Amino acid sequence: xxxxxxxxxxxxxxxxxxxxxxxxxxxxxxxxxxxxxxxxxxxxxxxxxxxxxxxxxxxxxxxxxxxxxxxxxxxxxxxxxxxxxxxxxxxxxxxxxxxxxxxxxxxxxxxxxxxxxxxxxxxxxxxxxxxxxxxxxxxxxxxxxxxxxxxxxxxxxxxxxxxxxxxxxxxxxxxxxxxxxxxxxxxxxxxxxxxxxxxxxxxxxxxxxxxxxxxxxxxxxxxxxxxxxxxxxxxxxxxxxxxxxxxxxxxxxxxxxxxxxxxxxxxxxxxxxxxxxxxxxxxxxxxxxxxxxxxxxxxxxxxxxxxxxxxxxxxxxxxxxxxxxxxxxxxxxxxx
Numbered sequence: 001x002x003x004x005x006x007x008x009x010x011x012x013x014x015x016x017x018x019x020x021x022x023x024x025x026x027x028x029x030x031x032x033x034x035x036x037x038x039x040x041x042x043x044x045x046x047x048x049x050x051x052x053x054x055x056x057x058x059x060x061x062x063x064x065x066x067x068x069x070x071x072x073x074x075x076x077x078x079x080x081x082x083x084x085x086x087x088x089x090x091x092x093x094x095x096x097x098x099x100x101x102x103x104x105x106x107x108x109x110x111x112x113x114x115x116x117x118x119x120x121x122x123x124x125x126x127x128x129x130x131x132x133x134x135x136x137x138x139x140x141x142x143x144x145x146x147x148x149x150x151x152x153x154x155x156x157x158x159x160x161x162x163x164x165x166x167x168x169x170x171x172x173x174x175x176x177x178x179x180x181x182x183x184x185x186x187x188x189x190x191x192x193x194x195x196x197x198x199x200x201x202x203x204x205x206x207x208x209x210x211x212x213x214x215x216x217x218x219x220x221x222x223x224x225x226x227x228x229x230x231x232x233x234x235x236x237x238x239x240x241x242x243x244x245x246x247x248x249x250x251x252x253x254x255x256x257x258x259x260x261x262x263x264x265x266x267x268x269x270x271x272x273x274x275x276x277x278x279x280x281x282x283x284x285x286x287x288x289x290x291x292x293x294x295x296x297x298x299x300x301x302x303x304x305x306x307x308x309x310x311x312x313x314x315x316x317x318x319x320x321x322x323x324x325x326x327x328x329x330x331x332x333x334x335x336x
Contacts, residue, residue, distance in 0.1 A: 013319035019071050023063040023080070024056060030081035031088075034128045045113060045121040046128075049088050052104035057216065058083045058184060061327070062191035065205045067320035069195025075136050079190035082136070082144065083183060085129035090151065092122030102235045136194070143189060147182040154178025158244070169250050176214045184213030201315065205324075208311040212327060215304035219335035221246035222297050225288050226335075237285045241275045247300060251293035267291065301335045 035046035062080035063071065095108040096115045102108060110118040133144055154175045162171035188209030192202040224239045225248050239246050249271060256264035267287050275281045288294060305328040315321045 012322065016067065016319045016323065019067065020060065020063045023066070023071065023077060024059060026077045027056065027059040027062075027080045027084065030077060030132075031084060034081055034085055034132060035125070037124075042121070042124060045109060045117060046124055048106070048109055048112070048121075049091055049104060052106045054104055056084065058087055058187040061184065061187040061209060061212075061324075062194075064320055064323050064327075065188045065191025065197075065209075066195035067318075068192055068201045068205070068315070069197035071195055073195050075140075075194035076191060078132050079136060079140065079194050080187070082129050082133050082140075083187045083190065085125050085132070086144070086148065086151075087183060089122040089125035089129065092118045092125070140190065140193075143186060143193075147186040150178040150182035154180075154182070161245075168245065169247070169254065172245060172247060172250055173214065176217045177210065180217040181210040181213035184216065185209035188212075204311055204314055208308050208324065211304050211308035211311065212331065215301050215308060215328070215331045216334075218247055218297060218301040218304060219331050221248060222294065222301060222335040225285060225294055237275075237281055240271065240284060240288070241281055243275075247297040248288060248291070248294045251296045252288070252291060255293060264291075298335050302332050305329075305332045 031050050032047065035043065035050055037043045037046065059080035062076060062083065066073070066076045091103060092109050095103055096110045096118050101111050108118070109121055113121075129144075133141055154177065157171070158175045158179065162168050185206045186209070188205040189202055192205045197205075221239070224237060224246060228236055240249065252264060252271075253268060255261070256268045267284070270280065270284050270287070273280060275284060309325050309328040312321055312324055
Protein backbone atom coordinates (compact mmCIF):
# COMPACT_ATOMS: atom_id res chain seq x y z
CA UNK A 1 0.00 0.00 0.00
CA UNK A 2 1.57 3.27 -1.16
CA UNK A 3 0.61 6.84 -0.36
CA UNK A 4 0.13 8.93 -3.50
CA UNK A 5 0.34 12.71 -3.61
CA UNK A 6 0.05 15.36 -0.88
CA UNK A 7 -3.56 14.36 -0.28
CA UNK A 8 -2.30 11.09 1.19
CA UNK A 9 -4.38 8.58 -0.77
CA UNK A 10 -3.36 4.96 -0.22
CA UNK A 11 -3.10 2.92 -3.42
CA UNK A 12 -3.00 -0.87 -3.28
CA UNK A 13 -2.04 -1.63 -6.88
CA UNK A 14 1.36 -0.91 -8.42
CA UNK A 15 -0.03 -0.30 -11.91
CA UNK A 16 -2.60 2.18 -10.63
CA UNK A 17 0.03 3.85 -8.48
CA UNK A 18 2.33 4.23 -11.47
CA UNK A 19 -0.44 5.71 -13.62
CA UNK A 20 -1.49 8.18 -10.95
CA UNK A 21 2.06 9.23 -10.10
CA UNK A 22 2.94 9.71 -13.75
CA UNK A 23 -0.23 11.66 -14.35
CA UNK A 24 0.31 13.95 -11.37
CA UNK A 25 3.92 14.57 -12.39
CA UNK A 26 2.73 15.54 -15.86
CA UNK A 27 0.11 17.85 -14.31
CA UNK A 28 2.79 19.51 -12.19
CA UNK A 29 4.89 20.16 -15.27
CA UNK A 30 1.81 21.44 -17.08
CA UNK A 31 1.01 23.85 -14.24
CA UNK A 32 4.51 25.30 -14.32
CA UNK A 33 4.37 25.67 -18.08
CA UNK A 34 0.92 27.27 -18.00
CA UNK A 35 1.98 29.83 -15.38
CA UNK A 36 5.03 31.10 -17.27
CA UNK A 37 4.94 34.55 -18.77
CA UNK A 38 7.31 36.68 -20.80
CA UNK A 39 7.12 39.07 -17.86
CA UNK A 40 9.19 37.59 -14.97
CA UNK A 41 7.12 39.27 -12.28
CA UNK A 42 3.91 37.71 -13.64
CA UNK A 43 5.60 34.31 -13.63
CA UNK A 44 6.64 34.81 -10.02
CA UNK A 45 3.14 35.82 -8.92
CA UNK A 46 1.38 33.15 -11.00
CA UNK A 47 3.64 30.37 -9.73
CA UNK A 48 3.48 31.54 -6.12
CA UNK A 49 0.81 29.05 -5.05
CA UNK A 50 1.85 26.37 -7.56
CA UNK A 51 5.29 26.20 -5.95
CA UNK A 52 3.76 26.29 -2.46
CA UNK A 53 2.40 22.80 -3.18
CA UNK A 54 -1.05 21.67 -2.21
CA UNK A 55 -3.11 18.54 -2.14
CA UNK A 56 -3.75 18.44 -5.91
CA UNK A 57 -7.11 16.98 -4.93
CA UNK A 58 -8.80 17.79 -8.23
CA UNK A 59 -6.04 16.48 -10.54
CA UNK A 60 -5.90 13.30 -8.45
CA UNK A 61 -9.62 12.80 -9.06
CA UNK A 62 -9.09 13.33 -12.79
CA UNK A 63 -6.45 10.60 -12.81
CA UNK A 64 -8.59 8.14 -10.86
CA UNK A 65 -11.71 8.79 -12.97
CA UNK A 66 -9.64 8.24 -16.12
CA UNK A 67 -8.99 4.66 -14.98
CA UNK A 68 -12.50 3.78 -16.15
CA UNK A 69 -11.40 4.40 -19.74
CA UNK A 70 -7.97 4.96 -21.28
CA UNK A 71 -5.90 6.78 -18.62
CA UNK A 72 -3.27 7.62 -21.25
CA UNK A 73 -5.70 9.45 -23.55
CA UNK A 74 -4.26 12.81 -24.64
CA UNK A 75 -6.93 14.96 -23.00
CA UNK A 76 -6.59 13.59 -19.47
CA UNK A 77 -3.57 15.55 -18.23
CA UNK A 78 -4.55 18.88 -19.87
CA UNK A 79 -8.03 18.65 -18.34
CA UNK A 80 -6.44 18.13 -14.92
CA UNK A 81 -4.27 21.20 -15.50
CA UNK A 82 -7.41 23.18 -16.38
CA UNK A 83 -9.28 22.32 -13.18
CA UNK A 84 -6.25 22.98 -10.97
CA UNK A 85 -5.52 26.32 -12.66
CA UNK A 86 -9.15 27.30 -12.16
CA UNK A 87 -8.97 26.28 -8.51
CA UNK A 88 -5.72 28.18 -7.98
CA UNK A 89 -7.22 31.28 -9.56
CA UNK A 90 -10.13 31.20 -7.12
CA UNK A 91 -7.67 31.00 -4.21
CA UNK A 92 -6.04 34.28 -5.24
CA UNK A 93 -9.47 35.91 -5.33
CA UNK A 94 -10.64 34.24 -2.11
CA UNK A 95 -7.64 35.51 -0.19
CA UNK A 96 -8.42 39.07 -1.25
CA UNK A 97 -12.05 38.72 -0.21
CA UNK A 98 -11.09 37.08 3.09
CA UNK A 99 -8.10 39.36 3.72
CA UNK A 100 -6.13 36.20 4.44
CA UNK A 101 -2.47 36.43 5.45
CA UNK A 102 -1.39 32.83 4.84
CA UNK A 103 -2.15 30.27 2.13
CA UNK A 104 -0.56 26.83 1.91
CA UNK A 105 1.94 27.75 4.58
CA UNK A 106 3.30 30.83 2.77
CA UNK A 107 2.30 34.49 2.61
CA UNK A 108 -0.84 34.92 0.55
CA UNK A 109 -0.41 36.80 -2.72
CA UNK A 110 -2.39 39.77 -1.42
CA UNK A 111 -0.12 39.99 1.61
CA UNK A 112 3.01 39.88 -0.52
CA UNK A 113 1.98 42.06 -3.47
CA UNK A 114 -1.32 43.70 -2.54
CA UNK A 115 -4.92 43.11 -3.54
CA UNK A 116 -4.71 44.43 -7.09
CA UNK A 117 -1.85 42.12 -8.10
CA UNK A 118 -3.55 39.16 -6.41
CA UNK A 119 -6.82 39.72 -8.29
CA UNK A 120 -5.07 40.26 -11.63
CA UNK A 121 -2.94 37.17 -11.12
CA UNK A 122 -6.09 35.16 -10.52
CA UNK A 123 -7.46 36.56 -13.78
CA UNK A 124 -4.23 35.58 -15.54
CA UNK A 125 -4.65 32.01 -14.32
CA UNK A 126 -8.25 31.92 -15.54
CA UNK A 127 -7.03 33.06 -18.94
CA UNK A 128 -4.37 30.36 -19.07
CA UNK A 129 -6.92 27.72 -18.06
CA UNK A 130 -9.17 28.86 -20.92
CA UNK A 131 -6.26 28.65 -23.35
CA UNK A 132 -5.61 25.03 -22.41
CA UNK A 133 -9.32 24.25 -22.38
CA UNK A 134 -9.78 25.46 -25.95
CA UNK A 135 -7.69 22.55 -27.21
CA UNK A 136 -10.02 20.03 -25.53
CA UNK A 137 -13.02 20.83 -27.72
CA UNK A 138 -16.31 22.73 -27.48
CA UNK A 139 -17.99 20.22 -25.15
CA UNK A 140 -15.20 20.62 -22.60
CA UNK A 141 -15.46 24.40 -22.91
CA UNK A 142 -19.21 24.24 -22.31
CA UNK A 143 -18.84 21.96 -19.27
CA UNK A 144 -16.15 24.13 -17.71
CA UNK A 145 -18.05 27.36 -18.37
CA UNK A 146 -21.20 25.97 -16.74
CA UNK A 147 -19.18 24.86 -13.72
CA UNK A 148 -17.50 28.24 -13.50
CA UNK A 149 -20.88 29.96 -13.64
CA UNK A 150 -22.04 27.78 -10.75
CA UNK A 151 -18.85 28.52 -8.83
CA UNK A 152 -19.28 32.28 -9.18
CA UNK A 153 -23.01 32.06 -8.44
CA UNK A 154 -22.21 30.15 -5.25
CA UNK A 155 -19.76 32.83 -4.20
CA UNK A 156 -22.29 35.59 -4.89
CA UNK A 157 -25.02 33.76 -2.97
CA UNK A 158 -22.66 33.27 -0.04
CA UNK A 159 -21.87 36.99 -0.03
CA UNK A 160 -25.53 38.00 -0.36
CA UNK A 161 -26.75 35.56 2.29
CA UNK A 162 -30.04 33.63 2.41
CA UNK A 163 -33.30 35.28 1.40
CA UNK A 164 -35.94 35.94 4.03
CA UNK A 165 -37.45 32.71 5.31
CA UNK A 166 -34.72 30.50 3.83
CA UNK A 167 -33.01 28.14 6.24
CA UNK A 168 -29.42 29.40 6.48
CA UNK A 169 -27.99 25.88 6.66
CA UNK A 170 -29.84 24.78 3.50
CA UNK A 171 -28.74 27.96 1.77
CA UNK A 172 -25.15 27.34 2.76
CA UNK A 173 -25.14 23.75 1.52
CA UNK A 174 -26.48 25.00 -1.82
CA UNK A 175 -23.69 27.57 -1.87
CA UNK A 176 -21.10 24.84 -1.36
CA UNK A 177 -22.57 22.80 -4.20
CA UNK A 178 -21.72 25.72 -6.46
CA UNK A 179 -18.51 27.00 -4.91
CA UNK A 180 -16.77 23.67 -4.42
CA UNK A 181 -18.92 20.79 -5.62
CA UNK A 182 -19.11 22.10 -9.20
CA UNK A 183 -15.36 22.04 -9.89
CA UNK A 184 -14.77 18.75 -8.09
CA UNK A 185 -17.61 17.24 -10.14
CA UNK A 186 -15.98 18.54 -13.33
CA UNK A 187 -12.68 16.98 -12.27
CA UNK A 188 -14.31 13.56 -12.15
CA UNK A 189 -16.30 14.25 -15.30
CA UNK A 190 -13.27 15.33 -17.30
CA UNK A 191 -11.22 12.35 -16.20
CA UNK A 192 -13.90 9.90 -17.25
CA UNK A 193 -14.93 11.81 -20.38
CA UNK A 194 -11.40 12.41 -21.69
CA UNK A 195 -10.54 8.75 -21.15
CA UNK A 196 -13.51 7.66 -23.28
CA UNK A 197 -15.40 5.99 -20.44
CA UNK A 198 -19.02 4.99 -20.96
CA UNK A 199 -21.50 7.85 -20.56
CA UNK A 200 -23.17 6.13 -17.60
CA UNK A 201 -19.79 6.01 -15.85
CA UNK A 202 -19.25 9.70 -16.60
CA UNK A 203 -22.62 10.52 -15.01
CA UNK A 204 -21.93 8.41 -11.90
CA UNK A 205 -18.52 9.96 -11.33
CA UNK A 206 -19.89 13.47 -11.85
CA UNK A 207 -22.50 12.92 -9.12
CA UNK A 208 -19.86 11.36 -6.89
CA UNK A 209 -17.64 14.40 -7.35
CA UNK A 210 -20.42 16.82 -6.52
CA UNK A 211 -21.04 15.20 -3.14
CA UNK A 212 -17.37 14.65 -2.41
CA UNK A 213 -16.71 18.32 -3.13
CA UNK A 214 -19.29 19.44 -0.58
CA UNK A 215 -17.83 17.02 1.99
CA UNK A 216 -14.36 18.39 1.23
CA UNK A 217 -15.48 21.98 1.88
CA UNK A 218 -17.33 21.00 5.03
CA UNK A 219 -14.10 19.41 6.25
CA UNK A 220 -12.40 22.75 5.56
CA UNK A 221 -15.07 24.45 7.68
CA UNK A 222 -14.25 22.14 10.54
CA UNK A 223 -10.51 22.68 10.03
CA UNK A 224 -10.96 26.46 10.10
CA UNK A 225 -12.14 26.09 13.68
CA UNK A 226 -10.37 22.97 14.90
CA UNK A 227 -6.88 23.03 13.36
CA UNK A 228 -3.73 25.04 13.81
CA UNK A 229 -1.89 26.67 10.90
CA UNK A 230 0.62 23.80 10.72
CA UNK A 231 -2.17 21.33 9.96
CA UNK A 232 -4.20 23.42 7.52
CA UNK A 233 -1.58 25.65 5.88
CA UNK A 234 -3.72 28.72 6.53
CA UNK A 235 -4.45 30.95 9.48
CA UNK A 236 -6.93 29.26 11.88
CA UNK A 237 -10.24 31.03 12.19
CA UNK A 238 -9.79 33.07 8.99
CA UNK A 239 -13.42 32.57 7.99
CA UNK A 240 -14.52 33.22 11.56
CA UNK A 241 -12.59 36.50 11.77
CA UNK A 242 -14.01 37.72 8.45
CA UNK A 243 -17.58 36.88 9.43
CA UNK A 244 -17.92 34.25 6.70
CA UNK A 245 -20.73 31.87 7.70
CA UNK A 246 -19.39 28.33 7.96
CA UNK A 247 -21.35 25.31 9.06
CA UNK A 248 -20.23 25.15 12.73
CA UNK A 249 -21.24 28.80 13.20
CA UNK A 250 -24.55 28.29 11.39
CA UNK A 251 -25.34 25.33 13.62
CA UNK A 252 -24.46 27.42 16.66
CA UNK A 253 -26.80 30.20 15.55
CA UNK A 254 -29.60 27.72 14.90
CA UNK A 255 -29.16 26.21 18.38
CA UNK A 256 -29.12 29.66 20.00
CA UNK A 257 -32.30 30.68 18.17
CA UNK A 258 -34.09 27.41 18.94
CA UNK A 259 -33.16 26.94 22.59
CA UNK A 260 -31.91 30.31 23.85
CA UNK A 261 -29.26 28.83 26.12
CA UNK A 262 -27.29 31.69 27.73
CA UNK A 263 -23.92 30.16 26.83
CA UNK A 264 -24.96 29.84 23.18
CA UNK A 265 -26.29 33.41 23.05
CA UNK A 266 -23.11 34.66 24.68
CA UNK A 267 -20.94 32.85 22.12
CA UNK A 268 -23.02 34.23 19.23
CA UNK A 269 -22.57 37.73 20.66
CA UNK A 270 -18.82 37.14 20.90
CA UNK A 271 -18.66 36.00 17.27
CA UNK A 272 -20.75 38.97 16.15
CA UNK A 273 -18.39 41.35 17.93
CA UNK A 274 -14.98 42.60 16.90
CA UNK A 275 -12.92 39.53 16.11
CA UNK A 276 -10.15 41.73 14.79
CA UNK A 277 -9.06 41.73 18.42
CA UNK A 278 -6.72 38.74 18.80
CA UNK A 279 -7.84 37.89 22.33
CA UNK A 280 -11.54 37.88 21.39
CA UNK A 281 -10.75 35.85 18.29
CA UNK A 282 -8.79 33.27 20.30
CA UNK A 283 -11.61 33.05 22.86
CA UNK A 284 -14.21 32.52 20.13
CA UNK A 285 -12.10 29.75 18.61
CA UNK A 286 -11.57 28.08 21.97
CA UNK A 287 -15.27 28.07 22.79
CA UNK A 288 -16.35 26.92 19.32
CA UNK A 289 -13.91 24.03 19.52
CA UNK A 290 -15.72 22.83 22.65
CA UNK A 291 -19.24 23.47 21.33
CA UNK A 292 -21.52 20.67 20.01
CA UNK A 293 -22.00 22.62 16.76
CA UNK A 294 -18.49 21.60 15.68
CA UNK A 295 -19.30 17.93 16.14
CA UNK A 296 -22.57 18.45 14.27
CA UNK A 297 -20.60 19.88 11.34
CA UNK A 298 -18.33 16.83 11.45
CA UNK A 299 -21.40 14.58 11.19
CA UNK A 300 -22.61 16.52 8.17
CA UNK A 301 -19.20 16.04 6.57
CA UNK A 302 -19.47 12.29 7.12
CA UNK A 303 -22.99 12.24 5.66
CA UNK A 304 -21.92 13.86 2.38
CA UNK A 305 -18.85 11.64 2.15
CA UNK A 306 -21.03 8.56 2.61
CA UNK A 307 -23.43 9.81 -0.07
CA UNK A 308 -20.45 10.14 -2.40
CA UNK A 309 -19.33 6.61 -1.59
CA UNK A 310 -22.82 5.26 -2.25
CA UNK A 311 -22.78 6.78 -5.75
CA UNK A 312 -19.89 4.46 -6.66
CA UNK A 313 -21.93 1.26 -6.16
CA UNK A 314 -22.80 0.64 -9.85
CA UNK A 315 -19.18 0.97 -11.00
CA UNK A 316 -17.15 -2.18 -11.73
CA UNK A 317 -15.07 -3.41 -8.84
CA UNK A 318 -11.37 -2.70 -8.98
CA UNK A 319 -8.53 -0.70 -7.52
CA UNK A 320 -9.72 2.59 -9.04
CA UNK A 321 -13.15 2.25 -7.45
CA UNK A 322 -11.55 1.32 -4.13
CA UNK A 323 -9.29 4.39 -4.34
CA UNK A 324 -12.28 6.67 -4.98
CA UNK A 325 -14.05 5.14 -1.98
CA UNK A 326 -10.96 5.76 0.10
CA UNK A 327 -11.07 9.40 -0.95
CA UNK A 328 -14.28 9.62 1.04
CA UNK A 329 -12.46 8.32 4.11
CA UNK A 330 -9.59 10.75 3.54
CA UNK A 331 -11.97 13.71 3.42
CA UNK A 332 -13.65 12.64 6.65
CA UNK A 333 -10.26 12.08 8.29
CA UNK A 334 -9.33 15.71 7.56
CA UNK A 335 -12.34 16.79 9.64
CA UNK A 336 -11.23 14.65 12.55
